[in-house]
Amino acid sequence: MPRPSKHSPERGDARTRLLEAARDIIRTKGYAATSVDELCQAAEVTKGAFFHHFKSKEALGVAAAEFWAETTSAFFAAAPYHAPTDPLGRVLAYVAFRRSIIAGAIPDFTCLVGTMAEEVYATAPAIRDACAASVFGHAATLEADIEAAMRDRGTDARWTAASLARHTQCVLQGAFVLAKAGNNAELARESLDHLDRYIRLLFNCPGKETRT
């Protein structure tokens, strides 16, 4: 029977605590303004433990983006928007679900990887690429339902499912920027209403009349 490393239980916990601290602190104040000391303090780990798990602050940034991709993937996979039997219903339920979780404090509903990409796209390409994998990986999960809705409804679309899937993420990221600038979550929700209306118009499916 292999002898467990003396540190392994603490190690696993410390790593996760550091990634959770990174997620919460970077969403509040950005990547550059977040110090390794601050992350250690919030995670209650030593600086030695930090550098045991991450060879640099940049490596922590990459791991935080990967942790975000992993945890949000699980969250969205378990979300109720997959329930409708109609593919277009699932696409619209996705938008409604994203709208419904824009609530509470701004750091709690905004996007770690959008924020990091905005800030370090030119200075930390490894973090940027991990952020891209998260954003575009999530967008790709919407493609099958959009494709099926296009087949169902026989649209003569000049746009692709992949492009519309990415556009949903564009509207979400822009909605977060506007909510932050205006310090008001309602600014994000109103753009989700426009996105809902756009998708209904594309599929010639009026319905729920949204506010805004």
Added chain:
Amino acid sequence: MPRPSKHSPERGDARTRLLEAARDIIRTKGYAATSVDELCQAAEVTKGAFFHHFKSKEALGVAAAEFWAETTSAFFAAAPYHAPTDPLGRVLAYVAFRRSIIAGAIPDFTCLVGTMAEEVYATAPAIRDACAASVFGHAATLEADIEAAMRDRGTDARWTAASLARHTQCVLQGAFVLAKAGNNAELARESLDHLDRYIRLLFNCPGKETRT
């Protein structure tokens, strides 16, 4: 005749050079990662001159957002999208113009105030508010044309001109985030095509078939 201050010509230049350096460096690496020393070096001014013009780095951030609002307002006021006689034509020409200027290097076409709002919304409310004034002030310049288009076309809209004007800025900001994450300007242009298509659908005005 009033005696000109000994420093005034140099002063004016130094301030503008600092604001231009802030605009370019913050768009490349973000606000927190940009140091006062770096700004002084790029603007070729002393640290004394910096603190003569700006009482703190935060004050520089506020002034940079105001300088952005001022210079982009002049740029957009002189842009060709105001030429069409049809109000909807002007709205669509605005979107086409914004699409056309998404070109060159990412720091050159992305938005200083969107980037700063994303990063410092919680930590520097004065900068956030100056960013909001720029973003929402620019959105407001679109309202009259959208209103006129709504009257012209007699839409039974449940959305307001102000809301659609803000949504155009949401799509632009989100487009910049996606272009940064994917390191590809085309990702921004494709969302502008979706915005063009959305506005045409709202006004029941098909037309130019856009790619994506």
